[in-house]
Amino acid sequence: MKISKTAQSVSASVTMAVTARAKQLKAEGVDVVSFGAGEPDFDTPDFIKEKAIEALKAGATKYSPAAGNLELRKAIAHKLKEDNNLTYEPSQIVVTVGAKHAVYEAIHAIVDPGDEVLIPTPYWVSYPEMVKLVGGVPKIVETRPEDGHKLTPELLAASVTDKTCLLILNSPSNPGGFCYSPDDLKALGAAIAKTNLAVISDEIYEYLIYGDMKFQSFADACPDLYDRTVTINGLSKAYSMTGWRVGYTASPKDAAQAIGGMQSHMTSGPAPFCQLASIDALKQGQADIAKMHAEFARRAKHICTRLNEIDGVSCPEPTGAFYAFPDVSATYAKLGVKDSVEFCNKLLEEAKVACVPGIGFGCDNNVRLSFATSMEQIDLGLDRIKAFIETAC
Numbered sequence: 001m002k003i004s005k006t007a008q009s010v011s012a013s014v015t016m017a018v019t020a021r022a023k024q025l026k027a028e029g030v031d032v033v034s035f036g037a038g039e040p041d042f043d044t045p046d047f048i049k050e051k052a053i054e055a056l057k058a059g060a061t062k063y064s065p066a067a068g069n070l071e072l073r074k075a076i077a078h079k080l081k082e083d084n085n086l087t088y089e090p091s092q093i094v095v096t097v098g099a100k101h102a103v104y105e106a107i108h109a110i111v112d113p114g115d116e117v118l119i120p121t122p123y124w125v126s127y128p129e130m131v132k133l134v135g136g137v138p139k140i141v142e143t144r145p146e147d148g149h150k151l152t153p154e155l156l157a158a159s160v161t162d163k164t165c166l167l168i169l170n171s172p173s174n175p176g177g178f179c180y181s182p183d184d185l186k187a188l189g190a191a192i193a194k195t196n197l198a199v200i201s202d203e204i205y206e207y208l209i210y211g212d213m214k215f216q217s218f219a220d221a222c223p224d225l226y227d228r229t230v231t232i233n234g235l236s237k238a239y240s241m242t243g244w245r246v247g248y249t250a251s252p253k254d255a256a257q258a259i260g261g262m263q264s265h266m267t268s269g270p271a272p273f274c275q276l277a278s279i280d281a282l283k284q285g286q287a288d289i290a291k292m293h294a295e296f297a298r299r300a301k302h303i304c305t306r307l308n309e310i311d312g313v314s315c316p317e318p319t320g321a322f323y324a325f326p327d328v329s330a331t332y333a334k335l336g337v338k339d340s341v342e343f344c345n346k347l348l349e350e351a352k353v354a355c356v357p358g359i360g361f362g363c364d365n366n367v368r369l370s371f372a373t374s375m376e377q378i379d380l381g382l383d384r385i386k387a388f389i390e391t392a393c
């Protein structure tokens with residue numbers, strides 16, 4: 001069959017590949033510790049499930065409006081005002097099938113074929129592929145560990161050409177849980193203001209932020225750029241609702257119309273009972289978020305401390321999300337591997353621990369460990385990684 005050049009240009013997700021191999025080994029009875037998960041290990045809170053069941057029984061089984069249920073869009077606008085100091089009318093919100101599709105639609109709404117899109121490393125695996133899907137050119141900007149793996153105004157200025165139309169920012173980030181402070185955002189905003197760039201600010205890990213770091217929405221930190229910003233968020237990570245597929249975009253009206261118009265031809269609104277339950281999640285989910293947050297904060301500290309105790313491993317403390325992103329490149333020669341893919345393959349086959357190669361996020365010196373798994377599994381996995389690295393001859 002003929003396969004389009006666009007489809008051929010897209011690489012399979014390395015995150016999914018490792019998770020699939022670990023699952024296959026587990027199915028064969030092998031005792032694998034998986035640090036591959038991209039989703040919280042908690043169940044969706046019961047009150048949200050009950051609301052969805054109620055909605056189903058009440059007949060919420062038919063198409064919803066293409067841009068999403070109006071009550072949910074009002075609840076999202078309310079959340080953005082209360083939590084983020086951002087003013088959006090419900091007509092500026094599009095409820096999407098997960099935040100993943102929100103990012104894709106936002107890129108599609110902004111990027112023309114040949115346009116360049118700035119993507120700072122380390123980046124979420126899907127961003128460059130989504131840019132390619134719409135005919136854009138991903139322009140990867142190498143950030144530096146000494147800058148906290150964050151894009152600086154200087155790097156931004158040096159990377160923009162007359163073809164660059166968009167910057168994708170993600171804070172707290174996947175991978176690594178790196179966060180831009182309010183001051184970082186303001187400084188970056190000042191540099192962006194001197195260009196014509198639009199910004200997609202992916203804030204899906206907003207509530208998972210630890211220590212002294214404070215979350216601020218990009219459009220709030222840089223109000224002058226409100227008209228050029230699409231804010232992305234969703235229910236997946238904060239409420240442990242990854243399978244429900246509810247995300248959203250909040251944007252200027254012209255972008256919301258473009259995104260909603262495309263969505264009406266691509267997916268229509270998400271399942272109506274998932275949207276109705278999401279209204280309650282947004283209104284009453286804070287206590288559940290707080291419980292999950294406390295546990296993730298505890299794990300973030302623990303995993304980072306233990307990783308730094310391993311010879312040749314260096315891990316910045318994750319200040320958000322549920323991922324650690326250690327640099328393991330000092331172990332490559334000793335282990336006889338040349339890159340992060342070989343490191344992860346050897347680790348999985350010999351020590352039965354699944355991690356995600358950093359190359360999928362643009363950093364071949366690193367691997368990603370998700371700590372969305374129990375403390376027992378974290379400790380077992382780290383014991384194995386330590387033995388794997390320290391006993392290698």
Ligand SMILES: Cc1ncc(COP(=O)(O)O)c(C=O)c1O
Binds near residue numbers: 174237242247
């Ligand atoms: C940075 C980032 N953005 C967006 C998403 C997509 O979220 P959703 O499950 O709502 O599609 C993910 C999921 O892993 C992510 O890590």
